[in-house]
Amino acid sequence: MRRLSALLGAALLVAVSCGQTPPSTGASPTPAASETPQAGGRVVYGATGDPKTMQPVISTDTTSSFIWDKIYIGLTRANYKTGETEPSLAEKLELSKDGLTLTYTLRDNLVWSDGTPFTGEDYKYTVEAVARSVKTVRKSTFQDIVGWADYRDGKTDSLAGITLGNNGKTIEIKFTKVFCPATAAMGGAGGGILPSKHFKTVWNNKTTDTKTNIDDNALNMAPPASMGPFVFKEFKPGVQVTLVRNDKYFRGAPLIDEFVVKNYADATAIKNALVTGEVTYYPTVEAKDVEEVSKVDSLRGFRYKSSSYNYIGWNAKAAKAPWLANRDVRQALWYGINVDAIMKKIVFGLGSQVYAHTPPVSWAYDPSGLTQYNNDVAKAKSLLEKAGAKMGADGIYRWTDGQPMKMRIETNQGNNARETILQFAQEQYKAIGVQIDPLLESFNALLDRTDPGTDFEGFIIGWSLGADPDPYSIWHSSQQGKGQFNNVGYSSPAVDQALLDNRNGPDCSKDARKAALKKVDQNLNQDAPYTFLYSADTNFFASKQLQGVDPNTYSNAWNIEKWWLKK
């Protein structure tokens, strides 16, 4: 699930590929080949807050998904390094030539932790649960399946577009129109697949009777069976969730006996627990803490690229800053800021500069032909003058209508990285003759205020992107309504078409989608609706006792069954 990285300050620290480059510790990322893995022991992970649910259909937060994805998994998963869709419970997936039929073939002999066979029925049940859930936020993923609306609205008692064959070993999904990201999205059934045998006791997928429902039932906080590496054991509110190894896990029983997700008040408390050895690993150590944590002898670090980036958005529809509708002005604002200096200050150089939307780690990334906008005050000023601005006696440019080029840039308070970017922007834009009025507010207020409209000018925030690239909702010109994400008022017919090509094909091949996304990136790079800043690396630290870890951008626990603790 892609989400604004502003949440939990994750923006600073998310992933980037390129293998593990240990932060200054210089520790070896992998154990010596001669060591024999030992079974047993407990791994403790620190999370902020309790899981809100342990059931994927209604899950919306990271602590919850961290837990349920150890229990409920998908037919496919994203490759931990490349983000490409790879088989998981399904051994094969095929998309028909017309892009309208997707067929999964399951592996042989799949069983739940309680011994029940895993079949396509579990998959179908889970998708049907999404259709009838009131609290889910995943319906839009499935809306193009044939018969979706009829089942959702209770007109049919089975989702017609999903048919099972060969005793539930093959799953065929029919779509009403081509949707290229479906291959990635369908495999997980919008998260992980539920054990239908158990959940049918709390929610019947054949009736519309609302006395039982998928949203509020006891199993949501007590997963009854697992297809993942661990089985739910116990939830102690405010304290921890305990999972134990699943001996029937299809990739092999984990070597670790117990996996505990312990509840901490905040990121600092987790970092302290990592330092004192209470927590075994912490995948998102903040850049400012990397030096301190690196000095701890008992820990070793991994660093990898993230699929997120921070940016300054410029609202082309801003009533108080009409100049933001001008491309030359936006380019000037990009030239006017020293991104390199910002990166040194905030992430200590541990990251990559970005020049367009697709993050460097994505399979669709192609930087050729992108302008790099190196900090250049003279060029910024000449672009402003080209756009029609005239320098005033006070050192601030006057726009064509005579008003001084003053505007607000806002961001969320408490996010050190963004507050620092704002300070830089204020200082550096003064040097190019643009005056900034900084505003710090709560994250929620920032989201509210920057909802598409005319009442805001610049804002600093970030995106954390999923493995499958589909930036339609961020850049398509139709996405400027309330609650939608094209809040900078960006509108480009060429980009609109390229976004649709990436989504609706009809050619869903990687090459075709990559070409479409390149067009999007090239246009964004030139139109500069954002001043794209940087993508921070992820700093993953673990106890030296923990062996076999190989974290990367799209998964830090893809091989968790092979992790082991050195005694």
Add this chain to the structure above:
Amino acid sequence: MGRFIARRLVQAIPTLFGVLVLTFLLTRLSPADPVQLMLGGQYDITPEDRERLRQSLGLNDPLPFQFVTWVWHVIQFDFGNSFYYHRPVIQMIGERIPNSLQISISALVITLAVGVPLGVLAALRRGGIVDHTIRIFSVSGHAIPTFWFGLIFVLVLGVQLRWFPIGSMNVVGTDCTVCWDRLWHLIGPVAVISIGGIANLPRILRTEVLEVISQDYVRTARSKGLRERVVISAHVLRNALIPVVTLFGGLLTIFVGGSLVIEQVFNWPGLGRLTFEAAINKDYPVVQAGVVFSSLLLIVSYILRDISYAIVDPRIKVR
């Protein structure tokens, strides 16, 4: 006494109603939108999906309707389900109250056990080095906020020296309530929260003891040939304790309010931390229940205080 308690309980009803109105209004008038917070900035969620979620939480009903529905349920001790955790709020509160009481009761005992002797000592050694030392401790303990003590405790004694755990109730893998492990985890939060009370108590008690000690009946007691220990404990202390009882109600406020911060600092899964997190998440049902329960706790403590007056000083008649 029974009628007195009953009357105090009846008098508490308007207070409670005021608490209910204020709690409800404060949570609803804050500009943040709980649905927005629940979903963060997930950009692949359609406005229709958001709207459906809002509707399901009852957030689209008119405010007065929401209030009346809520109060009706509260009377039956039904606080609804948490927006975030999808669990009954009463159950969540029930899980946390015993944890909070462990800290509060221990802190109260420590505060009285240390604070009362210090106050008496300061009065008896007036102007001496003991008195000055206690005063310095009192003033600084009063001036420095408890959360600061908490952070320093965690950083120095927890992270740096590793003498104490950095928080939570037990070591992972240990699950006991009456055991050395729990005691070891209690030391930090209880010590820190007690500092506020210990700083307060001796100052007030010293003044009271000094005033009582010069009373005629104390001189009489001494002239009767009573031993000094008896004079102090039976005559001086009993009278000097009346203002301390007044302070007792205030102490509970400190413990309830202080525990909110201290539970956060020490990662203690109590009512304070639950309420704090719920407030951050705009989880209305939990915030409201947390505030209502804290207020109930305070009201009960004030009633207990009034009863204690009568016990400490029989001259105070219960009317």
